[in-house]
Amino acid sequence: MMRLLVLAIFAANILSACSQKSHLIKDGHSDYKIFVSDKAIAPEQHAAEELQTYLYKVSGCKMEITHQQGNGEKLIYIGFKDAPATITGNLNPADFGKEEYIIRSDGKNLLIAGGETRGTLYGVMGYLSDYVGCRWYTREITKIPSTTTLSLTKIEDRQKPALDYRDMDWRESLDTAWTIHNRLNGMKVGEALGGSYITFPFVHTFNALVPPEKYFKTHPEYFSEVNGKRTATLAQLCLTNPEVVKIATATVFDWIKTHPDVSVFSIDQNDFGGRCECKNCTALDNQEGSPSGSLLTFVNQIADTVGKVYPTVKLQTLAYDYTVVPPKNIRPADNLIIRLCHYDYCAAHPLTGCIKNKPFLEQLEQWKKITKAGITIWDYYTNFRNYLMPYPNFASFGQDVKFYADNGVMGLFAEGNANGGAGEFAELRSWVIAQLMWNPNQDASKLVDEYVDNVYGKAAKHIAAYIKLLHDHVTPDTHFGIWPEPFDVNYLDQSTIQQADSLFDLAKKAAAGDTALTARIALDHLPLLYTKLYYFAQGGTAYISKAALPDALSRYNDFITKYHITGLGADTETFGNVGKFLEKIQAAAKATFYTDWLISGPFDNTDHKGHDKVYPPEQGFDSTQTWKKYNDNTTGYIDLNKVYGPSENVVAYARRVITLPEAKTVTFGVGNNDGIKVWMNGKLVYDLAGAAPGPNQHAFTATLNKGENILLVKTDQLKRGWGFYFAEY
Numbered sequence: 001m002m003r004l005l006v007l008a009i010f011a012a013n014i015l016s017a018c019s020q021k022s023h024l025i026k027d028g029h030s031d032y033k034i035f036v037s038d039k040a041i042a043p044e045q046h047a048a049e050e051l052q053t054y055l056y057k058v059s060g061c062k063m064e065i066t067h068q069q070g071n072g073e074k075l076i077y078i079g080f081k082d083a084p085a086t087i088t089g090n091l092n093p094a095d096f097g098k099e100e101y102i103i104r105s106d107g108k109n110l111l112i113a114g115g116e117t118r119g120t121l122y123g124v125m126g127y128l129s130d131y132v133g134c135r136w137y138t139r140e141i142t143k144i145p146s147t148t149t150l151s152l153t154k155i156e157d158r159q160k161p162a163l164d165y166r167d168m169d170w171r172e173s174l175d176t177a178w179t180i181h182n183r184l185n186g187m188k189v190g191e192a193l194g195g196s197y198i199t200f201p202f203v204h205t206f207n208a209l210v211p212p213e214k215y216f217k218t219h220p221e222y223f224s225e226v227n228g229k230r231t232a233t234l235a236q237l238c239l240t241n242p243e244v245v246k247i248a249t250a251t252v253f254d255w256i257k258t259h260p261d262v263s264v265f266s267i268d269q270n271d272f273g274g275r276c277e278c279k280n281c282t283a284l285d286n287q288e289g290s291p292s293g294s295l296l297t298f299v300n301q302i303a304d305t306v307g308k309v310y311p312t313v314k315l316q317t318l319a320y321d322y323t324v325v326p327p328k329n330i331r332p333a334d335n336l337i338i339r340l341c342h343y344d345y346c347a348a349h350p351l352t353g354c355i356k357n358k359p360f361l362e363q364l365e366q367w368k369k370i371t372k373a374g375i376t377i378w379d380y381y382t383n384f385r386n387y388l389m390p391y392p393n394f395a396s397f398g399q400d401v402k403f404y405a406d407n408g409v410m411g412l413f414a415e416g417n418a419n420g421g422a423g424e425f426a427e428l429r430s431w432v433i434a435q436l437m438w439n440p441n442q443d444a445s446k447l448v449d450e451y452v453d454n455v456y457g458k459a460a461k462h463i464a465a466y467i468k469l470l471h472d473h474v475t476p477d478t479h480f481g482i483w484p485e486p487f488d489v490n491y492l493d494q495s496t497i498q499q500a501d502s503l504f505d506l507a508k509k510a511a512a513g514d515t516a517l518t519a520r521i522a523l524d525h526l527p528l529l530y531t532k533l534y535y536f537a538q539g540g541t542a543y544i545s546k547a548a549l550p551d552a553l554s555r556y557n558d559f560i561t562k563y564h565i566t567g568l569g570a571d572t573e574t575f576g577n578v579g580k581f582l583e584k585i586q587a588a589a590k591a592t593f594y595t596d597w598l599i600s601g602p603f604d605n606t607d608h609k610g611h612d613k614v615y616p617p618e619q620g621f622d623s624t625q626t627w628k629k630y631n632d633n634t635t636g637y638i639d640l641n642k643v644y645g646p647s648e649n650v651v652a653y654a655r656r657v658i659t660l661p662e663a664k665t666v667t668f669g670v671g672n673n674d675g676i677k678v679w680m681n682g683k684l685v686y687d688l689a690g691a692a693p694g695p696n697q698h699a700f701t702a703t704l705n706k707g708e709n710i711l712l713v714k715t716d717q718l719k720r721g722w723g724f725y726f727a728e729y
Contacts (some may be wrong), residue, residue: 165411539636
């Protein structure tokens with residue numbers, strides 16, 4: 001591993017002047033041995049080895065690990081087994097949770113011990129982190145202090161994690177050593193390292209409970225009725241069918257028998273809509289005021305049956321998407337954990353700092369009141385549409401983890417983008433959130449500062465300035481969720497991107513001569529390059545011109561290959577797909593997007609008949625009409641909400657002149673939100689009532705005359721986004 005050596009002695013509580021202290025290590029030598037009982041469990045044996053390894057890295061002194069206790073010997077006791085009463089005192093090992101530990105010293109001897117199975121191991125990690133100053137920031141970058149002397153003062157430090165379940169979804173969390181050092185527990189590490197909090201199957205399990213490939217052909221009634229027809233495609237189970245309950249229960253019993261190491265078994269809806277609309281399911285959901293009614297009725301039957309045979313086994317189900325609202329009367333079974341998904345919300349602000357988060361806070365409070373087994377949270381800390389897009393949400397996760405712990409949540413899964421690869425500041429988020437999951441009372445901003453200082457070294461101030469630049473744009477009026485595009489946010493305008501580029505240029509200059517640091521800074525600069533290419537793929541040429549595109553694409557492709565980036569977002573059918581994103585860029589390079597227009601409107605469309613209603617601009621151009629100039633080449637999308645503000649049930653027109661040296665037939669590509677009509681020289685050449693916007697979604701041809709040609713576009717708006725793309729191919 002790369003080691004960031006700290007020349008000064010790390011912590012005052014290690015080297016402070018104290019009358020009751022001795023030296024664990026002095027001038028590179030030690031009178032101490034590390035004692036671990038020969039009857040200790042494997043994770044405690046490993047804990048002793050970890051302590052030996054890192055004390056040697058810090059000081060150059062390799063302490064002996066022993067299973068024997070000699071009279072008068074100075075020992076570091078690892079684990080409770082065979083530790084003398086003179087240091088354990090009135091401690092009862094049975095009182096310690098699985099990951100709870102104590103670090104105790106009388107100034108002469110040291111005890112690091114905890115509950116089984118991970119308590120002692122995490123106690124060693126806590127000692128190395130809190131008292132020696134070791135850090136494991138990334139898989140490659142650690143901070144190992146360098147000193148030949150370590151003092152031992154009186155210590156009485158008992159800790160346990162604020163959250164029983166702590167897991168995340170970034171590449172760091174797939175690394176066993178990193179997860180152990182940062183005291184997570186959702187990874188599967190094996191009994192030798194203390195086991196894990198294992199969820200099986202991990203999520204979205206309906207198809208595993210009742211496989212459609214096995215049952216749908218002969219029993220379509222086991223699956224959702226959608227629009228009057230049974231289907232197993234992008235659908236769920238029929239939750240009120242008693243045969244489905246029987247099959248699913250038998251499946252769960254099989255899981256319990258074949259997976260004895262599992263902490264909780266999941267009975268979860270699939271990851272799409274398609275809930276059952278049959279008479280029985282609908283009646284139950286209507287009665288309970290939420291589709292969680294049929295879900296809990298189904299899951300409770302399984303939980304009750306399992307509980308009679310396996311009273312200690314826990315089950316869990318998702319409160320997700322259409323099931324986030326609790327039922328009016330039904331209550332989760334006593335052995336059923338609710339995993340509540342924080343899905344549709346404002347990621348720019350902490351939970352308690354934005355009115356848009358109020359519905360989720362109400363749902364959490366309602367679920368808490370009716371759930372006995374506990375609640376875990378599935379939260380989302382990345383931009384799922386664009387993993388690489390800059391995403392200033394540090395204030396959100398910095399405070400939300402503490403909110404969860406303070407409000408009785410028992411666990412947190414922080415979803416990132418491990419499957420896609422390198423996400424924007426993925427390693428920073430991983431480390432900071434891991435620290436907060438253990439102890440959410442820490443100052444998240446200080447943790448971010450620590451990470452930046454130690455990971456970026458000479459370039460740290462420039463990276464810190466870049467982070468501040470983006471987060472300064474997050475005001476009380478700034479809102480973005482977990483699916484934003486670059487033009488949805490207020491912090492990726494030309495000026496901000498230019499400032500950001502300048503800061504990265506300074507960071508690269510500061511890192512000159514350090515190959516590894518230069519590479520890391522270049523990778524963290526990738527989100528800005530990606531954003532520029534994203535704008536280009538949408539028809540924008542303000543950030544990257546067609547002439548500059550080959551060089552930009554070459555640098556981008558080098559990163560994709562070098563860092564094994566396999567996904568750019570969760571939607572693999574569009575921009576989330578590496579190959580399709582490249583295709584969109586190449587298609588945009590062949591087009592000329594029209595980004596300069598005269599705009600007239602808005603006109604009333606409250607009756608939703610505006611698409612076919614004739615308004616004055618259709619009757620001919622009149623300079624006395626109110627026309628606004630629109631010219632924005634940052635993207636090919638003509639965003640009418642930026643012209644008129646958020647609007648609904650309205651119509652507007654866009655007009656421009658196309659001048660040609662000769663007559664010719666031209667192919668145009670359009671994308672529209674919602675409806676669109678196109679006239680060329682007064683003749684209607686294209687008409688589409690409604691669609692979602694995207695470059696070149698629909699194509700048509702028109703014959704243009706020599707000289708001036710008048711292009712008129714009409715676009716109507718119903719709800720939310722309003723605008724269109726228009727390009728010549």
